[in-house]
Amino acid sequence: MKRLTLLPLAAALAAGGAFGQTLLTIDASAPAKAPLENQLKMGTSVAPSGARLGINSQYLTRDGKPWMPVMGEFHYSRTPADEWDTELRKMKAAGIDIVATYVIWNHHEQRDGHFDWSGRNDLRRFVQLAAKAGLDVVVRMGPWVHAEVRYGGIPDWVVNAMPTRKDDPQYLGHVARLYGEIGRQLKGLLWKDGGPVVGAQLENEYNLDDAGEGAGHISTLKKLALRAGVDVPLYTVTGWDQTVYPSGEVTPVFGGYPDEPWAVSTKELKPKETYAFRFDSRVSGDLGAQTARKGKGTAESDMDATPFLGAEYGAGLPFMYRRRPVVSPDDIASMLPVQLGSGVNLLGYYMFHGGRNPMELTSMEESSLSGGYNDTPMINYDFQAPLGPDGQQRPVLARLRPYHLFMHDFGDRLAPMTVRKPDVAPASSDDLVTPRWSLRSKGDSAFVFVSNHVRQYAMPEQRQLQFSVKLPNETKVFPRKPVDVANGAYFIWPVNFDLDGTRLSYATAQPVARLDNGKDGVVYVFAASGNIPVELAFDTQVADTLQMTHGARMSHVGNAVVVDGIVPGTGAAVTLRRAQGRPVTVVVLSEQQAQRLAVGDMAGKRRLVLSAQQMWFADGGLKLRSDGNPAFRFAVYPPLPKTVKARQGALKEGTDGIFQSFDIALPERRLTATVTPVRAAQEVRPVMIGGLAKAAVQPIPESFRGAAAWRIDVPPSSGKGEPDALVNLDFTGDIGRLFNGTRMLDDWYYSGYGWQYALKHAAKGENKGPLTLSVLPLRADAPIYIPKEGRPDFAGKPQISELRGVTITPVYRLDVR
Structure with missing residues (x-):
């Protein structure tokens, strides 16, 4: 297979005279696809305030602007109710915009007609606390949810007495009653009421297509949901394994996992396609549906009419008895540039927060003893999630958060962009040699997505890489100095990126966040990509406005000014001081520093916060948790205007680059068993x-x-x-x-x-x-x-x-x- 394209002489000279490198080429000169409107019949989309949610064939919108939210699954009935408020705020600080939650039927109606919405089953209070934490909500209503629960959450007495998952009158009567109960729980909390509930999922992993089943059954469930008052801007169904649904009435959501705990192999699996960029499909491998169907599903034929939205990208994995794969933080985080580079415009995780099954007289887990396909723990539902069952932060959360911040601040730029396939791409997910990358672009603006990580398989170091991107009005060759991409590396780089009126031609660092600091200007935060040298390229005319930190160098290369020699850190790498407009400061954090960054409201203003400890925001302040280490350190930008106090003791104040820093050591506690x-x-x-x-x-x-x-x-x-x-x-x-x-x-x-x-x-x-x-x-x-x-x-x-x-x-x- 041809893999390398030699760099032409003129391009080589413009790129700094480097010969013998690998030039990765892509044609992004064709216009971006225009979204199709009015393809999907959703519910009421306008809130009393006038705020509007929308959906077209490519992306979600919020008040008419492209919206790329991050969604994380958290099951209220698997966590004590007195912990919900804190845990939801932790999710918000982790960059989650929407909390998704299953309504697990057999947690609520273990006996016919006896519903329990109290304590850890109080859906209404959970949704109210989500709104208080600044989160929107998607309610996954079932009736069959899977969730590694016995009978997929359908109560025993239903399964024993009647057919399920079809238009059987007796079954539909009980589903209508369940939906009615859910509707009463959500009354006044829907988007149309000014509440946080923006979506509802009907059923799960549904591909049954016999009499009384199929698209007609999903249509029936939607009618029952509307009759119960669940009128929301977004109705979804899961889109994998040849799913069937009424086209135009719902939109499919997709997923992918880094391994298959539900598989039967006792050995490592072959490379998962979750790590391979996709240019003509949306389903990322086997997602564990428990029913089988042959032939194409509706999601495949609907690709041009529905956006590429996600609901179950594994933020971890469960342990099942026969197969117990352990995933690393990089196994999870490396999926993000791949999914975004494949066109995903809503990143939804399953699970983002672990939990435990309620257990009273008996357990309700999925097991072979009750006819389930898998054996799972009776109580534990840890899922190796970013937030554990007891609220502990796992290392994977720090790897994910920079991408969440990127989607929050720059998702409106990315969402309308079209996926472009490289001239040379891997032939399959088993190809571990050909560079894995993609590009999304609209006009002359683009993002490059690179991943050199495949779980349990070493990737070769991709040496001396440069990219050649053909745009409508120019061909961009970058970086100036070819770079080596190590095994395990993954990142996103911008092309022709707008810095509030100044064009950043390209950067070999990943955009993370934008902070508007009022009259003091705008701060853009970037993250270095491992040990790859940072290059920031600008148009020549901005050269006189550039103010650089010590050690940075500025070189004129053709029609560009390239700044390199930047040492990542908390100081300003480059400041643009223009004759008109506010100053723009670029901060390039190291990869590790970027993983410690959160953005939230403190003292009435959106601020950057750096800390190695777990952190979240509440009541205008900051809360931190440290497991095992009594020493706390955090840094804030912009500096706080008043004296900062901690309930636990006096803080020592200092500076760290542009940040205001604080330290405190609490009394150590030694506990033994x-x-x-x-x-x-x-x-x-x-x-x-x-x-x-x-x-x-x-x-x-x-x-x-x-x-x-x-x-x-x-x-x-x-x-x-x-x-x-x-x-x-x-x-x-x-x-x-x-x-x-x-x-x-x-x-x-x-x-x-x-x-x-x-x-x-x-x-x-x-x-x-x-x-x-x-x-x-x-x-x-x-x-x-x-x-x-x-x-x-x-x-x-x-x-x-x-x-x-x-x-x-x-x-x-x-x-x-």
């Missing part, structure tokens, strides 16, 4: 093969008679307020279960990924004594997939059940006002 063996493990039987997947199935409940057990004495907790400590359970085995007396608190499939539990939750309930951990032995011959990094050394033994240790991580909090 005492572990006492209770019973030794017994030999367990071989793992059975069976179920719908005809693969390893979870051991039957009686198998736990062979589990080892330990008593764990932990410091007492009041059970009030935020979690004050996390217990870390480091075991090796098959399945771990944590108890308070006989009440199961949590469970876990061993994978090598760390298991934590907030001690404040253990203090709830009648039993206040020690905890008990039981660990079912893992057999050496178990036909399950555990990543090689977590696969235990059996040392010739037939099984293993060990507790390596129990530690307690204190949780520190800082409230800044």
Whole structure:
């Protein structure tokens, strides 16, 4: 396959005289596609304030302007209600614009006619708190939701008594009652009422097409939703696995995951197409639908009439019994430039916040025992999510947030842009040699998307790359000095990017945020792309207006001025001081600094905040959480106008580049757990093969008679307020279960990924004594997939059940006002 295009002599000289590099070429000279209007029949789109939401064939709009929101899934019924407010604010600070949530039917109506909307089931209060946190809401109404819940969330008494997921009169009667209850919960909270609910999803993963099913059933569900009062600007259905729906009545949403926990392989999978740019399709591989259908679905034939919206791009992965893939932060974040570069105009994550299944008399998880395709933990729904079940921030969140900020501040530029395919592109997702990149453009403005990361597969270093982009009025060759793109690197670069009236010809750094600082000017924040040298190129006429930091160099190259030698940091890299208009400052943060950046309202103004700690905004102030480290540091720009105080003590003030910095060290707390063996493990039987997947199935409940057990004495907790400590359970085995007396608190499939539990939750309930951990032995011959990094050394033994240790991580909090 031809892979390289030699750089012509004239272009080589203009690019700095570098020969022998790889020139990646693309033709973006054709006009961008114009969106089609009035293709989709949605609900009421105008709020009482006059604010308007819209949708065309390419993107969403807000008040007539292209809108590219970020959506994150958070299941209210899987999290204690007293934690919702804080957790929703954490999502907002992470750059989430819309919170999506399933209404899990069997969490609300376990008995026919007896609905529970109280406590952790209080959908109305959850939506109200989302609005208070500044989030819009998409309610995924079901009735079948999957969500790794028994029968996809449809109550047992429904499944046992009647056909489901079709236009059966008896079934539709119960669905109408469910929708009516949801409508009452949302009354006054819809967009048309001035509320935050902007969308509703009908059903999930629906591709059934026999009598009473298919597009007609989705049409029926929409009518039932409208009859229940759920009149919203956006109606969606999931678009994968040959989905069927009434064209024009709903819009499909898509997804992609970095692995397949629902697969049956006990080995690493081949490279996932989630990491491959797509130019003629929208479905990113197998998304685990539990029904099968042959032939094209409606989403494929509707591509020209519907925008490319997402709902389930994996922000993590669940553990299923037979397959337990662990993902790294880069495994998740590297999907973003690929999806955006493939045309996605709404990035929706599943899950963004982990949780735990409610468990009263029995559990309601998906399992082979109840006919499910997968075996999942009874309680735990961690999902390796950016925010864990106890609100802990995972490293992946920091990798994702710069992209969320980019979409918030520059998504209106990107959304109308057309995807362009490179002249040479990988032949398939298995091609690990050809450079992976894409471009989206409109007119002479564009963004370049690059990814050299494929999970579990080393990519070659792409050496001495330059890009040649043919635009309607010019051909842009950049950067001036060819760059090496390392294995694992991924980024977005701008072309002809508007800096409030000044054109940035290109940058080898990623735009992150724009901050309007009033009369003091505008600040643009960029992020360096790893160790790639930063180049900022401008038109020649701005040369006299450029003010550079120490070490930066300015070179005249043809009709451009190229600034290089920039050392990423918190200071101003370049300031444009123009005769007319406000000054424009460009800050280029290092990649690590950009991952510590959040943007939110403090003291009545939108500000940049840098911190390694978890942070969120509330009541005009800043809240931070640190797990294990009592030392806090954060920096703010623009500086705060008044004295800054922390409830926990005095802050030490300083400066960090253009930022105002603050430090404080809280008193250290040392917490220990005492572990006492209770019973030794017994030999367990071989793992059975069976179920719908005809693969390893979870051991039957009686198998736990062979589990080892330990008593764990932990410091007492009041059970009030935020979690004050996390217990870390480091075991090796098959399945771990944590108890308070006989009440199961949590469970876990061993994978090598760390298991934590907030001690404040253990203090709830009648039993206040020690905890008990039981660990079912893992057999050496178990036909399950555990990543090689977590696969235990059996040392010739037939099984293993060990507790390596129990530690307690204190949780520190800082409230800044």
